[in-house]
Amino acid sequence: MSLGSRLRDHPHLLEHLYRLTDRVFRRLDPLIRRIGYERANRWLRGPEDWAKRIVFDCRMCGQCILHSTGMTCPMTCPKNLRNGPCGGVRANGHCEVKPEMRCVWVEAYERSLRMPIYGAEMLFINPPVNRQLEGTSAWINMLTGVDKEVPKGWVGAPRRAEIPLLDGPWPGR
Ligand code: SF4
Numbered sequence: 742m743s744l745g746s747r748l749r750d751h752p753h754l755l756e757h758l759y760r761l762t763d764r765v766f767r768r769l770d771p772l773i774r775r776i777g778y779e780r781a782n783r784w785l786r787g788p789e790d791w792a793k794r795i796v797f798d799c800r801m802c803g804q805c806i807l808h809s810t811g812m813t814c815p816m817t818c819p820k821n822l823r824n825g826p827c828g829g830v831r832a833n834g835h836c837e838v839k840p841e842m843r844c845v846w847v848e849a850y851e852r853s854l855r856m857p858i859y860g861a862e863m864l865f866i867n868p869p870v871n872r873q874l875e876g877t878s879a880w881i882n883m884l885t886g887v888d889k890e891v892p893k894g895w896v897g898a899p900r901r902a903e904i905p906l907l908d909g910p911w912p913g914r
Contacts (some may be wrong), residue, residue, distance in 0.1 A: 744795060744796075745795055745797065745798060748796050749796070749797065749813065749848075750852075751853035752811055752812045752853070752855050752856050753795075753855050753856055753857070755807075755812040756808060756812060756856045756858045756859050756860075757858070759807065759808050759812070759859070760808075760858060760859075762880070763883075766880050766883065766884060767884070770884050772882060772909065773881070774884075775869070776871075776882050777853060778884065778885050781878070781881050782877055782878045782881045783905060785876040785878040785880060785881060786801070786876065786877060786881075789801075789878050789879065789880060793805075793814075797812070797813075797814045797815050797817075798814055799814055799816075800814065800816040801816065801875060801876050801879075802816050802870050802874065802875055803871070803874030803875055803877040803878070803879050803881070803882050803888065804870055804871055804874050804879060804882060804888040805877065805879035805880075806823065806867050807890070808859040808862060808863035809859065809865050809867065810823075810849045810853075810861060810863065810867075811848065811849035811850060811851070811852035811853035811856065811860070812852055812856065813845055813846075813848050813849035813852055814845075815845065815846075815849070815867075816870075817845050818836075818844075818845040818846065819838040819872065820838065821841055822845075822846070823867040823868075823869065823870055824866055824867055825846050826844055826845075826846035826847070830844045830846070830847065831844075834847040840885070848864065850863060865908070866896075868891040868892070869892065869895070869896055871888075871890070874887065874888065899902050
């Protein structure tokens with residue numbers, strides 16, 4: 742078992758790390774703005790790619806939604822689905838395209854149940870991925886807000902308080 746898969750089996754630890762990183766970046770935002778988002782993106786995307794590839798098998802989509810998908814990268818789904826599994830998941834929970842692999846969304850759901858902070862975000866409806874952001878730093882895109890831009894006419898994702906199903910299994914809410 743790789744280091745990444747071992748770490749991914751500790752989603753609660755990873756969501757804490759995510760929250761910490763999120764806070765650090767938001768604190769540093771004034772400084773990063775002064776440096777320039779473009780320049781910061783050039784500096785950061787290499788280390789971000791390296792670190793997230795080891796832990797999450799990241800594909801650098803530039804629009805990270807790991808905390809809403811059980812700290813499981815949705816771009817590792819062979820169909821790149823961002824909103825849950827396709828209709829082809831096998832009875833044993835494996836992928837339709839790669840039968841030897843567990844469905845990314847089965848793993849995402851199982852891990853989300855062990856995430857009291859962000860687990861319920863599994864119910865969010867994520868916008869389609871913006872391919873123009875590929876290869877850029879998701880952290881910088883979060884600061885600029887470009888990762889929140891959605892196609893014209895797309896109905897926004899419901900927020901936590903608006904989701905009636907939140908009586909579901911997610912603990913700690
Ligand atoms: S959602 Fe995007 S940025 Fe986040 S780990 Fe997956 S490919 Fe990388």
